Amino acid sequence: MVITVKILAIVPAFNEEKNIGGVVESINGADANIDILVVSDGSTDGTVEKARSSGLSRVVNLPCNLGIGGAVQTGFRFARRGDYDIVFQFDGDGQHLASEIEKILAPVQDGRADVVIGSRFCGNDDGYRSTLSRRLGIKVFEVVNSFLIGQKITDNTSGFRAYNRRAIAFLAHYYPVDYPEPEAILILGKNGFRLREVPVRMQARGNGHSSISGIGSFYYMIKVLLALLVCCIRPREVKE
Amino acid sequence: MGEGINIHIIQYVAIAGSLLFIALVLFLISRRKLREEFSLLWLFFGLIFLGLSLWRRSIDIIAAFLGIAYSPAAILLILIIGIISILIHFSIAISGLTERVKILVQEVGMLKMEANEKKSGRKS
Numbered sequence: 001m002v003i004t005v006k007i008l009a010i011v012p013a014f015n016e017e018k019n020i021g022g023v024v025e026s027i028n029g030a031d032a033n034i035d036i037l038v039v040s041d042g043s044t045d046g047t048v049e050k051a052r053s054s055g056l057s058r059v060v061n062l063p064c065n066l067g068i069g070g071a072v073q074t075g076f077r078f079a080r081r082g083d084y085d086i087v088f089q090f091d092g093d094g095q096h097l098a099s100e101i102e103k104i105l106a107p108v109q110d111g112r113a114d115v116v117i118g119s120r121f122c123g124n125d126d127g128y129r130s131t132l133s134r135r136l137g138i139k140v141f142e143v144v145n146s147f148l149i150g151q152k153i154t155d156n157t158s159g160f161r162a163y164n165r166r167a168i169a170f171l172a173h174y175y176p177v178d179y180p181e182p183e184a185i186l187i188l189g190k191n192g193f194r195l196r197e198v199p200v201r202m203q204a205r206g207n208g209h210s211s212i213s214g215i216g217s218f219y220y221m222i223k224v225l226l227a228l229l230v231c232c233i234r235p236r237e238v239k240e
Numbered sequence: 241m242g243e244g245i246n247i248h249i250i251q252y253v254a255i256a257g258s259l260l261f262i263a264l265v266l267f268l269i270s271r272r273k274l275r276e277e278f279s280l281l282w283l284f285f286g287l288i289f290l291g292l293s294l295w296r297r298s299i300d301i302i303a304a305f306l307g308i309a310y311s312p313a314a315i316l317l318i319l320i321i322g323i324i325s326i327l328i329h330f331s332i333a334i335s336g337l338t339e340r341v342k343i344l345v346q347e348v349g350m351l352k353m354e355a356n357e358k359k360s361g362r363k364s
Contacts, residue, residue, distance in 0.1 A: 063347040064340050178277070226280060233270040 010075030013092025119155035123199025149189030254293030
């Protein structure tokens with residue numbers, strides 16, 4: 001008897017009409033059994049049409065922009081309703097590589113971890129590692145988060161992560177809105193989820209602009225650091 | 241001499257009040273009654289008031305710098321600036337919410353239309 005594992009790829013996208021077709025095709029190429037959900041975060045360009053045209057994915061067209069946190073959480077809610085076993089995030093801007101998908105899925109499939117983070121900083125590759133200023137910020141998060149949850153996590157801002165059913169159920173309920181990646185690690189760690197990092201490669205985004213850049217990224221960093229500290233005050237939310 | 245005692249009591253009241261306020265805000269955040277984005281300004285001004293109440297002379301220094309003759313008026317000035325900042329922040333948040341609610345209403349209206357058309361389509 002073959003037990004099929006239901007896997008969903010959440011592809012958040014905001015105005016990525018140039019990249020989304022390639023992204024969806026690459027996931028399908030890596031494993032045609034993976035269901036794909038593109039979540040267009042209030043895109044004003046042709047992202048939704050392009051995503052639908054391939055026929056390889058389902059597309060949620062959010063009526064207004066919620067930010068990456070809201071868009072990805074939509075995927076978690078969908079996964080919960082659809083009874084998916086494993087979910088992973090694969091960004092619509094082309095930074096994530098389909099060849100690396102199996103690396104983040106494996107520990108979840110084996111049951112060795114509840115959440116797997118694809119880290120750009122824990123192996124020795126020469127993939128794209130983001131700009132210097134971003135790396136500094138990422139280093140700050142590494143120090144803060146590793147201290148707060150007692151586990152070393154090198155890449156706190158990577159969205160390339162896989163989650164099992166427990167994590168999906170939790171995050172469908174509680175997922176931070178702005179710059180969710182570092183905070184999600186904190187609340188997952190504090191609520192007893194098993195986190196694991198694997199080294200992965202990423203590439204620079206294909207076309208278009210990042211939504212976080214320049215002064216904005218400094219402001220976000222302060223906001224996130226404060227949110228992290230405030231997060232520590234919260235009591236455990238998962239009843240065990 | 242009576243004046244001296246009153247000043248001391250008010251300082252203790254200010255410190256206790258600031259601490260209680262900060263504790264209240266942190267408690268509300270921990271119970272998810274208050275979102276972090278709205279708590280930041282409250283915490284910021286709560287800490288400022290805690291600082292002012294701990295360091296009594298800071299008020300006199302600020303008043304002297306700004307040219308305010310009656311130094312307690314400086315406290316009120318800071319308080320008012322704090323309240324106005326928080327209110328502006330709320331106005332921005334409410335503006336965003338109003339826009340989103342409008343969009344939701346429009347989308348729901350269209351979804352209801354599609355649902356009704358599907359229903360009547362199936363019946364006939």
